[in-house]
Amino acid sequence: MKFKKSLLLLLSFVLLLGILAACSGGKKTSDEPKDGKKGTEQKAEGPQMGGTLTGAMDTAPSGQFNPIFYEEAYEANIIDFIYEGLVGQDENLEFIPSLAKEWTFNDDQSEVTFKLQENAKWHDGEPFTADDVVFTYKMLASPGYIEAGGIRTYIAENLLGYDEYSTGASQEFQGVVKVDDHTVTFKFKEPNVKALGDAAFPIIPEHIFGSMDIADMPSAPESREAGKVIGTGPFKFTEMVQGEQYVLAKNADYWQGEPYLDQVVWKVVDQAVILGLLENGEIDFVADPNGFAAADYETVAAMPNIEIVEQPDFGYQIMGFMMNHGPIMDKSKWKENPKVKDPKVRQAIAYAIDREALMEGLFYGKGSVINSPIATQFDAYDDKNPPQYKHDPDQAKKLLDEAGYVDKDGDGFREDPQGNKWVLNLNYPLGNKDRERSAPIIQEFLQEVGIQVELVQPKEAAVYFEDLDVNSDGWDLFLIGWSLASDDPDPGGIWRSDVPYNYPRWNNEAADAKLVEANKPPEAFDKAYRNEKLSEWQVMFGEDLPAVILYAKNKLWAYNKRLQGVEVLPYRFHNNPHKWYVTE
Template sequence: MLNKSRYPLFIVFVILVAITLFACESNEQTNEPIEKQKIEINNVKMNDEPLGSVEITGALYATPTGVFNPIFIQDAYEESILSFTHEQLVTQNESLEFIPQLAKKWEVNEDYTELTVYLEEGIKWHDGEKFTAHDVLFTYQVIADPDYIEAGGLRTAFVQPLLGYNEYVQGNVEEFTGIQVINDYTIKFVYKEPTVNPLFYISAPIIPEHIFKDIPVADIPNAPESTQPDKVIGTGPFIFTHLEEGDRYVLKRFDNYWQGQPFIDTVVWQVVAPPVLPGLMESGEIDFIADPIGIQPPEVNKFSNLTKITLIEQSDFNYQLLGYKHNHLTPDDIDAGIINPNNWVANDKLSTEIREAISYAIDRNKLIDEVYDGHGTVLHAPIPIQSWAYNEELSTNYNYNPEKAKSILDELGYIDTEDDDKFREDANGNEWVLNFNYPTGNEIREKTAEHIQVMLNEIGINVNMRKSDTFAQYIKDLSNNSNDWDLYLMEWDIPTIDPDPSYIWQTESPYNFSRWHSPESEELLNKALSTPDAFDEGYRQKVYKEWQQIFSTDLPALILFSPNTIWAYNERIQGVNPLPTTMFHDVHLWQVKD
């Protein structure tokens, strides 16, 4: 059983989802040097040297909260700014594989309990100090510190599997044995048990020991070194130099950047109201809009006809779903704050056949067209379409087929026999109404709910629409599993690196809001992470294929679609080479052509 009181669902559930399991990699990998001469990106020949005082401006929709420390940030706008100033040991490529960044190679021992990382040499912090393995050790000690969470830190997922974490975070020992400095440029990560995803745990952004070592961990987020731009120190290609509160955030190129001097001199982040952004991009006052929000689908037409503006559109790493309540918690379990599937009460209103009928009745392409102006991708499984584990050959894809939906209900005896009101009664001739809950405050989600109601009405299902005034209240009620809930809407951010869906769909997960209980699913989810077989990606791919077939058959939810991410930039910026996860890739190679 799982005690729900340990999980503040409606505060951090999206953050927890975003930092769950990541993928394994090869035992050794090296970082090929980047050749600065005669570079070509997207068939555009680049200059050999920086061009001098060249400035570009990016848009932010809201003012950052003001903590510019990458292991303490809670604001996506701050994260965008710091993606130009700070780095990790490893990053991702266009195939979502781990590749070196501050690390140049690594080795994993035979039982996957130790990861030895060899660092690039000659890297300098923005203040000229050398980057070494001691900075890595210090960063992980801060994240594991007993005061880290209390100070607002959220990134303990990077340290929890490491040896000695529990003893260190409880203050029982002074040495964190899970990470060991071998020499200035070699560091070892030691895990409590074999892990199929060791490289995730070395992907935390690194902060400088010499800047923060004398500051108590509890004071780091509010220290000048985390809040004043001229004191924020990283290893990235740009230095955070100054800000005008609530308006402009200015970065200057780092001339001693280890991968070569950036071509662009200045990057300015400007806080911009969304309605005026198209005009500012047309006039050249804003050069790019990307992370964290980009361009919302209803606004795309305002940008698509702008001259000299390039749009980048690709499937995002989140999805919308229509959830089916398989079971409900008991009042006693709700009061006790526990999740015990042995006590669950089946929802007799949603049999497997009824879930299938509903799924065939939903026109997901129409939802994308009507709600997202066509800027979305239909998904058939709760795994990113970009992932190696996504299975396009599911046993059932539930493509729109309202006649089949009606036929299924007819065969079950769900027909309109009593009052000719065009709504079906159940097989016993009783009134049949499905309760459909959704939160307010998100126009797109509200429109989705309204369209689904119409689609279900069209096949004779009477739907009782019920709104929650706030998203927090919605999550609380959804988690408590009120016994009259049948259908619900949810959006999930999903990991960009590892496809493991356990955090949502394991039986006792607090996020398994459908209260789906499938022994076959449990067995496969565990197999996909069980060593040593799970070290083989091909093995995991096969297991997840089987799991997706069970998901599509048992239908804890209908995965509706993934909205597209849409970014834009002025064509005077050359060398933009986006990844599936970000447009801010190799920004030191960006150039301006005026």
């Protein structure tokens, strides 16, 4: 019981910190109106030109600002202001025009033709045309894209001729075809239920990258340096102090109209000081990817100048099992990890972790425990049929006993079926405080059922994710979070065995085949049919269990009330920033 005791002490300490923070920030003053409203409401003055807005994120972007190569949500904070796709989404996740003003499908939905905006320009004044669209998708399908570090092959793999072109068997790219300067047609191998989602990817400029070898693109100044990154979006990337500050200046010639703000500045700020800076007005908003901590909710709510946005996260945190070791994209070199190969072991670990306590202790219940890696905002999410893995230490011990993992030497920890010492290592990165706090609590839960866990010294996020990619041969367990795409519930971009994000090296042919079945036309155009197949896949995931879905905490975003024009989406705070303006 010593583990349980120390766990409760740790959770109590975290709760105490939140209570102290709430007390320090929630004191009422004589200036607070008796009706409970905080502060004086801003008088509506209408949109005004000018001003600088400052946002905060707790981790520095790694420095890759090319949409076809970036990997992190921190880089997306910059990219989303610079680049645009042909289509966007609204608050109901319905597709809406962006760089394409309209589109039409052919009869069997194997082709979709887009009419492009005729007044859109790149930041350097060059016109945006169909050539840029063709070029972007050609790069995603290009031989050498994966070798150059590209991880988004799933965006292009449904296109006609993708297999032949990506392998070099054909020199002709058939998937995206220019009709004229402002018309482009996407052609798919077969009718595609995800056609609009596939066409939503940010477009990059051919006149900037067209003369480069794809191997040189990730390191090119045009992918990394302020002043040289060129998009069509409402803001230009103009200045940067790497790891500290990133400046976006308005694109006065933006095709949807000149932005009201002069600048949006991103500052990299330690989580510990973000709230103080928010309260005194040194930063104006904190949003993606981590927002502010649930422990600080009452403190932020008591700030009269701050507005809170709370909504379910479009993603989740996992503890992954390193099921195989070896290069992610070369299954022929994978070697099974004997320490976690038995599904009963993985299931026992899921039962051992009290995810409800983890959620309540760390996030004050502001979130949810989910059992499937599909966002709950999609109606394809199945909350009934997959295994639920409610906290049950006795069931965990029973499964471990059945699998032959028992304590043979009486030291309180189980040995493997051969009688050898059995120690699992748990890896996690620095920077995300939630993960840093979760790791020792998970260790406690697992040790309570006799599983010895060693916490590996955490590394900076950039190093950690690089190691997860190419240097994880000794890993057993790892913590990571996923922000999901909002365009389609298909989980294949992360969980298929042949994709670059398959960090557990999960190799389940039946699960792969079920995803193919869920997307295969014409049946896949029937939503009920598709949801049924995705439900069957979710059950497979839960039974084979390449990862424990720990929690999906609520997004907690905050912004200064001087910022007007905010229209948050279910998956993103910075929506239509050209409409943002400040009142002072």
